[in-house]
Amino acid sequence: MKEFVFIKNKDLIPLPDEIEIWETNKDIEVLISNDKKQKSSIYAPEINFYLRNSQDDALEKAKNILKLYQIRNHIYDFGLDFEENKPIQKRIILIDLEEELANFLKKNDFKVIALKNEEVKGIFGTIGELCAIISDEIEIDFDILIFNHQCLRKDFSRQSGCYDMQNFKNKEALLEFLNSIIPNYTYKNYFSYDLNICQYHSRRSEHCAKCVEICPATAILKDDENKNLIFSQIDCLECGSCISICPSGSLDSTHLPRNSFFEICNFFKKNKILLISEKIPLENLNLELPKNTLPLIIKDGWLTPMHFLALLQSSGANIVFFTQTLSQGNYETIELLNTFFERKFNKKAIFIANEELNTHLKQQEFLEDLYFEFHNNTLSTRENFSKRMQKLIQNDDFGSLKSGDWIRYGKIEINTQTCTLCLSCVGACNVGALIADHKENALKFNASLCTTCGYCEMSCAEKDTLKLTRSGMEFNPKFFEYQTMAKDELFACIECGKEFATKKAVQKIAELMKPKFKEDQNKIKTLYCCAECKAKVMIEAIKQG
Structure with missing residues (x-):
């Protein structure tokens, strides 16, 4: 298979040898093409968009066009979004739609049942395996549901295989769509x-x-x-x-796993990034794309704080994000980063562009000390974000920002008088925010890694000892470093002298168990012994008894 193919157009310039230039489309499958009409695994509209609009000189354009092909190729090679297929039959239910549509589909070999909205108590399942509950005794198995847009029901809008007729121009358009997914429905x-x-x-x-x-x-x-x-x-x-x-x-x-994403970041080193939603049509978009600005096509909604900050630091410049919608997570992430950047750089981190795209592109600039080459796939998402924020904060303090509904940070307080360092909280924390430092016999906490799930608080064995507060992120060095929350000395076994537990833990257990052991001095003695000596003391007591 040909990998990089460029279909000739009026904007063509001399391109690197790795890119094969064709005069016109061919009936040959290629990997990546700049032309929608060419049969290819990947259509890359950003290639023509960049070539048509960029202010870079011809030599720089040629290098960057190759880079855009390579980015697409890398995403394809390392993507884990494998294609799946599911068999679909021609069993359809129509809800509150005209009889003419039912007859039209029947003539095209579909098995159709027409129902009124109030007749359907509920829908469950997935496309190809849907079930309509009509009553306690009647259920209908079917494959696809088409409903009138006035049926405002969550069970219709949430299930795969349920389609609003309003989204189709006419019954012929609906038929064309149905034939495209039957008999095999493809998804990733x-x-x-x-x-x-x-x-x-x-x-x-x-x-x-x-x-x-x-x-x-x-x-x-x-x-x-x-x-x-x-x-x-x-x-x-x-x-x-x-x-x-x-x-x-x-x-x-799976489309762009974290290890693949880090490699993509390297392509944008010291280039400004125009982040573009894949839903934005680029074919007729004309503007002035400033020098050293490259487009990156991205699927909507999924970028985390770590992903946005990695792009910012790989580029060294603020980002323009060209999208028509923002997920709730993206909205809170951008608010967090913009708040911090405005305090540190007096600039925004991310411009959300729609109608003012040209204006925001002119506002993009390289920011001093923003560039940071750091990609560590062995660290978690929060650990990566924490390391990146540490680099930006250094020894300064830029205040704080309250947590939103979705992107959450917080802190814990520990009552050192009642904490026995049993480490139940450490065992409960699966993100490494709470750790045991065995060298210092200390319990340590890193607020930047805490997800504020509260499992540590619930798991704490001591009453009113650990309290979690979902306060938000603090932009100071201590927030991103491990802080000692509780500390104790080790207790030495009264028999052999080996240190085996903290003093507070031994004392706590002794206080609980002494009343139960009453005057049995051997049992009481075991409370202050390591596991080996505990057994020896009891065996000796049995011999003497």
Whole structure:
């Protein structure tokens, strides 16, 4: 397969040898093409857009055109959004639609049932396996539902396989669409999931599941009894909201996984970035694209604070984001970054552009000390973001910002008088915000890694000892470093002298157990012994007894 193909147009300039130039489209499958009519795995409209609008000189344009092909190629090679297929039959239910449409579909070999909205008690399942509940005794299995747009029902809008007739120009357009998805419905896996750092999975009580809350479809559901998330990729609308607000980074994009994303960042080193939603049509968009500005086409909604900041620091300049919609996670992320950048640089980090695209492109500039070459795929999403923020903050203090509804930060307070350093809180924290420093016999906390899930507070064995406050992010060095919250000396075994636990822990257990042991001095003695000596003391007591 030919990889990089450029279909000749009026903006053509001499291009690198890696790009093959064709006079016209050919009936040959290629990997990446600049022309929508060419049969290709990837249509890259940003190539013509850049070539037509950029103010770069011809030599720089040639280099950057190759770079744009390479970016698309890299995303394709390292993407994990594999294609899946599902068989679909011609069983359709129409809701509150005219008889003429039913007859038209029947003539085209569809099995059609026409119902009124009030006749359908509920819809569940996925495309190809839908079920309509008509009554306690009647259920209808079907594949696709077409409804009148006046039927304002969540079970219609959230399920895959349910379509609003208003979205089709006429019945012929609907038929064309139906024939495109029958008999095989094709979809992709949009997101990946790491249960090891999920804030909901297998916990004793609910502390997150924000992804379920924000999902507009039924792609993510929760099993409250077992505390497991249930995923249905076929129901995913690819809005990206779940990824953008996932506090621990357990959800990631399969189209552009984190390791692939870091490589993409390297292509924009010392270039300004025009971030463009893939839903924006570029074919007829004409403007003045300033020198050293490159477009990056991105799927909507999924970028996290770490992703935005990585792009900013790889570029060294603020970003223009050309999009018509913002996910709730993206909105709060941009507010956070803009707040910080305005305090540090007196500039915005990210300009949201729609009608004022030209104006914002002129406002883009390289910012002193913003560039930072740092990509570490072994660190979590929050750890990466924390390291990047540390680099920007240095030793300064830029105030704070309260947490929003989705992007959350906070702090904990520990009563050192009652904390025994049992480390139950450390065991509860799966993002590394709470750690045990065995060298210092200390409990330490890094606020920048805390997702404020509250599981540590619930797991604390001592009453009124650990308190979590969802306060927000502080833009000072201490917020991004581990701080000692509690500390104690180790207790030495009264038999062998080996240190085996903190003094507070030993004293706490002794206080609880002494009354139960009454006057049995051997049992009381074991409370102050290590595990080995504890057994020896009891064996000796049995021999003497």
